[in-house]
Amino acid sequence: MSDDIPVIDLAAALADDAPGDLLATVRRAAETIGVVQVVYHGVPAEVIAGFNDGFRRVLDLPREEKEQLASPTGHPYRGWRQWPDDFGRLELERFNIGQYDDSDAAEAAGLSPEHATLYTHANVWPPQEPGLRVATQRYQDAFADVARRVLGLYARVLDVPAETYPLGDDVYTTTVVNNYPKWPYDGASDDEKLLLLEHADSSVLTVLHQEGDYAGLQGRRPDGTWTSVPIRHDALQVFTGTLLTNWTDGRLRPGRHRVVAGGTVTRRSSAVFVHPSLDTVVEPxxxxADPDGSDFEPVSVWERASGNVEEYLRVFGRPEQLAAWRENRPYVAEVTA
Structure with a gap:
C-alpha cells in the first residue's frame, strides 16, 4: 500500500463505530492527494468480472474485427479507438460507452429533448459479446453507488451533513475501458514515456478498477512528486474530480494522475465518471463557501458535457481525425507497431 494513497475499508469507515484513525486517514488523503483505494465496497465480484472479462475478450480480438467497432460517425467517445504516439507506436486503445444507447433511449429515461441530443451518436456494442450491454449497465450502476457512498464518507470526515453534496439519483455518467499495451522500447523513464498525460478528471468522483502486471497508474503528491497506485484486484480506486473540488471551494484536492509505460507487461483499467444531473450548475x-468570495467559477454540467467533443478535438484532434468527424465517418488511427 502507498503511504499517500490508503486502502480504506469502506464498510468499516461508514459504520457508526468507525475508528477515529481510519476517518483521519480518509480525510488526510482527500485533502492532500485526492485518491483513495476502497475495499469491502459492496460491488459483487461477478459484476466487475462480467464487465472486465467481456471487454478483455473484445480488446483481444484481431485488429480487423476491432476496427468494425469504431464509432460509425467518428465520435471520439463512442466505441473502440486507439491512439499512437508521434512515431506511430501504439500507446493506448480504448472503448467508450455513453450512459444511454441513443437519443431515444435517453428521452425514454426522462432526459429532455435538448439533453438527449448528447446521445445522437449511438453506442457501439460488439456482436461477439451479446451480454455486454447488460453487464455494462450493472457495472455503471454499482460504481455510481460506490461514488454516492464515498461522498457520504467525505461528508462525514469533514463534519458536514451527509446530504451536503447534491449528487442526486439522476446522475450523469460516462464509462471507459483503457487497454495499455506492452511498451518494449528502450530508454524511456517515467517522465519520458507517458501513456496517459497528467490530468484531473472533470467529474465529481471517478471510480476505477484496474488489473494487469504493473502499477502504471500514479497519483501526484502536493509537492509534485508521484506515487504508484498498487494493483489490488479487490480494490476500487476513487479519484476526486474537479467538480467536487469546486463544490468544496478547494477543500478537497483533485486527484491528479497519469499512466506510465510498463515495458513488456500490460495493464487495463475500467472507469465510471460520475457527475450530477445535466441541469446542475456546480459552485461552492x-x-x-468563503464569505469573502471564491476563486471557483460556476460550472454548468450541461455546457461542459455538450461541448466536450469539440473541446477534445480542438486540443488533441489530429487532422485525419478532425476530417472524419466533420465528414461523419469512422476514424481508425494508423499504427506502425
Missing amino acids: LPAF
Missing part, C-alpha cells in the same frame, strides 16, 4: 456549497 454553503457549507464550504
Whole structure:
C-alpha cells in the first residue's frame, strides 16, 4: 500500500463505530492527494468480472474485427479507438460507452429533448459479446453507488451533513475501458514515456478498477512528486474530480494522475465518471463557501458535457481525425507497431 494513497475499508469507515484513525486517514488523503483505494465496497465480484472479462475478450480480438467497432460517425467517445504516439507506436486503445444507447433511449429515461441530443451518436456494442450491454449497465450502476457512498464518507470526515453534496439519483455518467499495451522500447523513464498525460478528471468522483502486471497508474503528491497506485484486484480506486473540488471551494484536492509505460507487461483499467444531473450548475456549497468570495467559477454540467467533443478535438484532434468527424465517418488511427 502507498503511504499517500490508503486502502480504506469502506464498510468499516461508514459504520457508526468507525475508528477515529481510519476517518483521519480518509480525510488526510482527500485533502492532500485526492485518491483513495476502497475495499469491502459492496460491488459483487461477478459484476466487475462480467464487465472486465467481456471487454478483455473484445480488446483481444484481431485488429480487423476491432476496427468494425469504431464509432460509425467518428465520435471520439463512442466505441473502440486507439491512439499512437508521434512515431506511430501504439500507446493506448480504448472503448467508450455513453450512459444511454441513443437519443431515444435517453428521452425514454426522462432526459429532455435538448439533453438527449448528447446521445445522437449511438453506442457501439460488439456482436461477439451479446451480454455486454447488460453487464455494462450493472457495472455503471454499482460504481455510481460506490461514488454516492464515498461522498457520504467525505461528508462525514469533514463534519458536514451527509446530504451536503447534491449528487442526486439522476446522475450523469460516462464509462471507459483503457487497454495499455506492452511498451518494449528502450530508454524511456517515467517522465519520458507517458501513456496517459497528467490530468484531473472533470467529474465529481471517478471510480476505477484496474488489473494487469504493473502499477502504471500514479497519483501526484502536493509537492509534485508521484506515487504508484498498487494493483489490488479487490480494490476500487476513487479519484476526486474537479467538480467536487469546486463544490468544496478547494477543500478537497483533485486527484491528479497519469499512466506510465510498463515495458513488456500490460495493464487495463475500467472507469465510471460520475457527475450530477445535466441541469446542475456546480459552485461552492454553503457549507464550504468563503464569505469573502471564491476563486471557483460556476460550472454548468450541461455546457461542459455538450461541448466536450469539440473541446477534445480542438486540443488533441489530429487532422485525419478532425476530417472524419466533420465528414461523419469512422476514424481508425494508423499504427506502425
